[in-house]
Amino acid sequence: xxxxxxxxxxxxxxxxxxxxxxxxxxxxxxxxxxxxxxxxxxxxxxxxxxxxxxxxxxxxxxxxxxxxxxxxxxxxxxxxxxxxxxxxxxxxxxxxxxxxxxxxxxxxxxxxxxxxxxxxxxxxxxxxxxxxxxxxxxxxxxxxxxxxxxxxxxxxxxxxxxxxxxxxxxxxxxxxxxxxxxxxxxxxxxxxxxxxxxxxxxxxxxxxxxxxxxxxxxxxxxxxxxxxxxxxxxxxxxxxxxxxxxxxxxxxxxxxxxxxxxxxxxxxxxxxxxxxxxxxxxxxxxxxxxxxxxxxxxxxxxxxxxxxxxxxxxxxxxxxxxxxxxxxxxxxxxxxxxxxxxxxxxxxxxxxxxxxxxxxxxxxxxxxxxxxxxxxxxxxxxxxxxxxxxxxxxxxxxxxxxxxxxxxxxxxxxxxxxxxxxxx
Ligand SMILES: Cc1ncc(COP(=O)(O)O)c(C=O)c1O
Numbered sequence: 001x002x003x004x005x006x007x008x009x010x011x012x013x014x015x016x017x018x019x020x021x022x023x024x025x026x027x028x029x030x031x032x033x034x035x036x037x038x039x040x041x042x043x044x045x046x047x048x049x050x051x052x053x054x055x056x057x058x059x060x061x062x063x064x065x066x067x068x069x070x071x072x073x074x075x076x077x078x079x080x081x082x083x084x085x086x087x088x089x090x091x092x093x094x095x096x097x098x099x100x101x102x103x104x105x106x107x108x109x110x111x112x113x114x115x116x117x118x119x120x121x122x123x124x125x126x127x128x129x130x131x132x133x134x135x136x137x138x139x140x141x142x143x144x145x146x147x148x149x150x151x152x153x154x155x156x157x158x159x160x161x162x163x164x165x166x167x168x169x170x171x172x173x174x175x176x177x178x179x180x181x182x183x184x185x186x187x188x189x190x191x192x193x194x195x196x197x198x199x200x201x202x203x204x205x206x207x208x209x210x211x212x213x214x215x216x217x218x219x220x221x222x223x224x225x226x227x228x229x230x231x232x233x234x235x236x237x238x239x240x241x242x243x244x245x246x247x248x249x250x251x252x253x254x255x256x257x258x259x260x261x262x263x264x265x266x267x268x269x270x271x272x273x274x275x276x277x278x279x280x281x282x283x284x285x286x287x288x289x290x291x292x293x294x295x296x297x298x299x300x301x302x303x304x305x306x307x308x309x310x311x312x313x314x315x316x317x318x319x320x321x322x323x324x325x326x327x328x329x330x331x332x333x334x335x336x337x338x339x340x341x342x343x344x345x346x347x348x349x350x351x352x353x354x355x356x357x358x359x360x361x362x363x364x365x366x367x368x369x370x371x372x373x374x375x376x377x378x379x380x381x382x383x384x385x386x387x388x389x390x391x392x393x394x395x396x397x398x399x400x401x402x403x404x405x406x407x408x409x410x411x412x413x414x415x416x417x418x419x420x421x422x423x424x
Pocket of ligand 1: 076077078079100101103104145149174176177196197198207208210327
């Protein structure tokens with residue numbers, strides 16, 4: 001591809017490249033295997049776990065967008081994370097932030113504790129002593145997620161990469177919350193970028209997928225080998241869908257960010273919001289860094305509801321547009337309670353350390369009319385205000401604690417029975 005702006009790369013991904021029939025839209029290659037031109041003569045493609053033309057078209061576009069050397073499209077965001085971890089051995093230390101996505105946290109902690117796949121250290125990059133802590137940990141790999149899920153905390157990618165270089169550590173950045181349109185970690189010095197393409201890159205909540213983009217071709221080739229070996233490469237059909245979604249990534253994000261700005265300004269004036277988390281706010285602790293390393297503040301925001309946790313069902317039940325669901329980044333607005341949903345695999349102590357409070361609510365803002373979204377949230381706040389005015393206050397913390405215990409029990413069960421992964 002010769003075009004370098006995100007709008008052009010995304011809109012033109014795979015367009016008008018079909019040499020067989022001149023199809024403008026790239027064909028979907030639903031084949032598991034490929035005919036050899038002749039005995040002992042391998043063709044360009046041999047088996048779709050290794051390579052598939054539709055998946056390759058998506059990988060090329062994402063590689064170009066992130067300005068990397070190699071991209072590997074995987075079957076989920078988690079398999080992209082798992083793939084990056086293949087660079088580590090049992091004596092290596094993986095250093096992770098204290099507030100990453102709950103599923104990543106579960107993968108890191110379980111691989112470290114139950115499989116001894118690597119050693120694990122957790123650091124709070126928001127504290128002033130992070131440099132000393134990272135240096136002391138002697139990591140082989142540093143994992144970053146910025147903005148973080150669900151508190152939208154910002155980490156200075158350039159500063160971490162500079163330190164990592166001096167420690168000969170690799171830096172992996174989970175760029176899911178922004179997409180390459182709003183942040184390009186490889187340009188800030190990172191070695192690897194991962195995405196859950198399930199989110200903004202696909203943007204329509206109709207597939208699950210991931211991608212890993214490496215800066216160094218040798219590392220990319222090694223991980224491509226692992227992707228085939230482990231069988232974590234993404235399906236052709238999902239790649240086709242993701243390519244289709246990718247074409248509108250730039251205008252989708254523009255609309256989603258505009259809506260988020262309007263919602264944030266509404267939430268700022270809302271008495272039932274005790275704390276608002278959005279890096280676009282000038283008083284957000286990461287605002288200045290976000291301005292330098294991002295080209296937009298994104299379309300995710302979180303807030304603490306200024307009411308007992310018992311009011312949460314009242315709030316959620318009164319909403320008509322914000323759908324109560326896991327995931328994010330689609331064109332439809334979603335709302336979630338991280339403590340019992342996306343981050344339920346973190347125990348109470350880990351949630352507390354990460355700053356995930358009992359009434360924290362996360363919004364993934366879609367492309368509906370901003371006025372309608374605001375009206376929807378206003379209905380929710382009115383319902384909570386009404387509930388507060390009519391309900392005698394009981395022991396909310398006790399109820400919350402029992403809710404958390406239920407989640408932990410579910411997660412333990414889930415660990416024993418992989419079939420329950422459907423919950424995630
Ligand atoms: C930041 C982040 N990384 C990774 C993942 C995992 O992606 P997937 O659900 O596609 O496996 C998620 C999922 O929510 C996420 O939010």
